Amino acid sequence: xxxxxxxxxxxxxxxxxxxxxxxxxxxxxxxxxxxxxxxxxxxxxxxxxxxxxxxxxxxxxxxxxxxxxxxxxxxxxxxxxxxxxxxxxxxxxxxxxxxxxxxxxxxxxxxxxxxxxxxxxxxxxxxxxxxxxxxxxxxxxxxxxxxxxxxxxxxxxxxxxxxxxxxxxxxxxxxxxxxxxxxxxxxxxxxxxxxxxxxxxxxxxxxxxxxxxxxxxxxxxxxxxxxxxxxxxxxxxxxxxxxxxxxxxxxxxxxxxxxxxxxxxxxxxxxxxxxxxxxxxxxxxxxxxxxxxxxxxxxxxxxxxxxxxxxxxxxxxxxxxxxxxxxxxxxxxxxxxxxxxxxxxxxxxxxxxxxxxxxxxxxxxxxxxxxxxxxxxxxxxxxxxxxxxxxxxxxxxxxxxxxxxxxxxxxxxxxxxxxxxxxxxxxxxxxxxxxxxxxxxxxxxxxxxxxxxxxxxxxxxxxxxxxxxxxxxxxxxxxxxxxxxxxxxxxxxxxxxxxxxxxxxxxxxxxxxxxxxxxxxxxxxxxxxxxxxxxxxxxxxxxxxxxxxxxxxxxxxxxxxxxxxxxxxxxxxxxxxxxxxxxxxxxxxxxxxxxxxxxxxxxxxxxxxxxxxxxxxxxxxxxxxxxxxxxxxxxxxxxxxxxxxxxxxxxxxxxxxxxxxxxxxxxxxxxxxxxxxxxxxxxxxxxxxxxxxxxxxxxxxxxxxxxxxxxxxxxxxxxxxxx
Numbered sequence: 144x145x146x147x148x149x150x151x152x153x154x155x156x157x158x159x160x161x162x163x164x165x166x167x168x169x170x171x172x173x174x175x176x177x178x179x180x181x182x183x184x185x186x187x188x189x190x191x192x193x194x195x196x197x198x199x200x201x202x203x204x205x206x207x208x209x210x211x212x213x214x215x216x217x218x219x220x221x222x223x224x225x226x227x228x229x230x231x232x233x234x235x236x237x238x239x240x241x242x243x244x245x246x247x248x249x250x251x252x253x254x255x256x257x258x259x260x261x262x263x264x265x266x267x268x269x270x271x272x273x274x275x276x277x278x279x280x281x282x283x284x285x286x287x288x289x290x291x292x293x294x295x296x297x298x299x300x301x302x303x304x305x306x307x308x309x310x311x312x313x314x315x316x317x318x319x320x321x322x323x324x325x326x327x328x329x330x331x332x333x334x335x336x337x338x339x340x341x342x343x344x345x346x347x348x349x350x351x352x353x354x355x356x357x358x359x360x361x362x363x364x365x366x367x368x369x370x371x372x373x374x375x376x377x378x379x380x381x382x383x384x385x386x387x388x389x390x391x392x393x394x395x396x397x398x399x400x401x402x403x404x405x406x407x408x409x410x411x412x413x414x415x416x417x418x419x420x421x422x423x424x425x426x427x428x429x430x431x432x433x434x435x436x437x438x439x440x441x442x443x444x445x446x447x448x449x450x451x452x453x454x455x456x457x458x459x460x461x462x463x464x465x466x467x468x469x470x471x472x473x474x475x476x477x478x479x480x481x482x483x484x485x486x487x488x489x490x491x492x493x494x495x496x497x498x499x500x501x502x503x504x505x506x507x508x509x510x511x512x513x514x515x516x517x518x519x520x521x522x523x524x525x526x527x528x529x530x531x532x533x534x535x536x537x538x539x540x541x542x543x544x545x546x547x548x549x550x551x552x553x554x555x556x557x558x559x560x561x562x563x564x565x566x567x568x569x570x571x572x573x574x575x576x577x578x579x580x581x582x583x584x585x586x587x588x589x590x591x592x593x594x595x596x597x598x599x600x601x602x603x604x605x606x607x608x609x610x611x612x613x614x615x616x617x618x619x620x621x622x623x624x625x626x627x628x629x630x631x632x633x634x635x636x637x638x639x640x641x642x643x644x645x646x647x648x649x650x651x652x653x654x655x656x657x658x659x660x661x662x663x664x665x666x667x668x669x670x671x672x673x674x675x676x677x678x679x680x681x682x683x684x685x686x687x688x689x690x691x692x693x694x695x696x697x698x699x700x701x702x703x704x705x706x707x708x709x710x711x712x713x714x715x716x717x718x719x720x721x722x723x724x725x726x727x728x729x730x731x732x733x734x735x736x737x738x739x740x741x742x743x744x745x746x747x748x749x750x751x752x753x754x755x756x757x758x759x760x761x762x763x764x765x766x767x768x769x770x771x772x773x774x775x776x777x778x779x780x781x782x783x784x785x786x787x788x789x790x791x792x793x794x795x796x797x798x799x800x801x802x803x804x805x806x807x808x809x810x811x812x813x814x815x816x817x818x819x820x821x822x823x824x825x826x827x828x829x830x831x832x833x834x835x836x837x838x839x840x841x842x843x844x845x846x847x848x849x850x851x852x853x854x855x856x857x858x859x860x861x862x863x864x865x866x
Contacts, residue, residue: 163239167247171226178255193830223252224362366402373399376574380597384570392570396577442584447593449692452672457620461652468731474629485741487858489522492721494749495529495711497825502564504747505534509556515859522632524724526717528710532636532682540614543622543631547611562609569827571597599676615676635720636682637710646713669697685709716792718799729806742808751818813851
């Protein structure tokens, strides 16, 4: 009892204790970094808010965002126990610091539990389909345990009076809370999680030195659980990433590093306590931290070798783009001749922009196909960049293969697109990036698949589940095998040669040789084959989310090759490649004597624009106060490069329009995404609400008789009537 009175002296708050509480929180800043960083990402970024919202609308295993709550509960437990061990060992024994050591761990747990749940509530991801009363009780219940830890003495004295007597009082009060939540929510996994949390915190009720050893062993067990969870995600990033979503994967990954840091802290503290290294007691933990940071920042992280197939590349029968256009038109000569007026041939360019661009471009094309069943047969080529390449590949894959019965792709083309691109493709990439790639950078071991491989396999899994075919896992050129050479739209996937800043284009036929400002990616491949998923991601390797792809030279000394990054660095519109396709199509039509061929440029924009006042790139800008600051001076080069990238896309589109006009064609550019409906984040996942809002815009296009969508559909209908 004497020890208990000593430890619990000063549990009654005094204002002079406040600096000690602040210092205790400052000592715990590495522990709080995980939940606070997670909350800031989710609140301050469009992608973060969309990812949290998607936790409710799309989850294959748990549903309604409760999987995210489960991961957050582990964060709460781990942060609280870790803070308790750190503070009880290092804080002096003055009354003020004893008070901080007694209460700050609970405050840390309260922050860790409160921040993510506020995000879940604000974004509507936590039981968003439940009534307000249900959500309120879920939030109150999820904060109960950490609130008891900090409030058993002064905040919630009346509510938790039984805890002052004995631990059994906590169990009784917890059981009552669990029963209330279960009765209200009618969802028993939540009460189960509460019961586990109560048992976990039973050891933390009284902060006694005598109980520090059990508390420490329990913290080790929780930290090991985080390591196990991270190992599962690292070994199977695609399965787990698609199952629990990017928000929960992010929590698992951050918990892994928090648990690993805690275990390293225990090792460092044990070593510092030995006689041999006692002289470096205060230096050893910081030294280990600095060493790990140095290893991470100097390790391999942002350049990974491109994933190749064992088989050889399938040679194309065509020797160039013009010969391909000639063969394509010859296969339709009879239909073209029977058309009394014109025969529209579409060349599509799809802007880059992650899965937002993929969903937008693929859904527009799929809706046209559902509306006019022969549309895909009138599409000669689709030039895509980044996410636009993924959307183009989804449309071409659907044109190449009939889906298996019972699959979503067996319904409408639009439902097929939504089934593929509604998946949370960000989860596998995030899990591999924060766990596998970061671990590999520190250890220099290439044991786990990198985030680029995980994202490619996510593409493959999404298409396989929706269609029943492994098209994205097969060689790129197989899309045009057999009669697909003239039936499936040709893809022109645009990437960037990073060192030389030149445009790289991958197409089923050879494109160009010897140019200084562009290169045929097929020539760089030689006889090596790529999967369709790899070909798509080569166009979408945006720094950070995906590492640059290293393609070794097919011949020559080791170490020579090409670093490939996102195609948006040179031309984010894909208009330059589309312009070359139109020129080849026009030349082939003239050579074959087919004047009825009407080239139609279908320009699908991705950057949200206002329908009231379209942006004027020639208008003068305004002075920004931020640009004049010190931090602004560091960011301004990045902003300048972004402005140059956008200007390059604008110029490419202008040249594309001129090429189409010279060929006597028609430009349909009324397919921009409007910003009036809401925010549309970049990234590799879209919440259900975002997809519905974008779908509403497409539905409005179909109902507007003056829209370019209606013009394209009218051209196809007139062509059918003529025949």
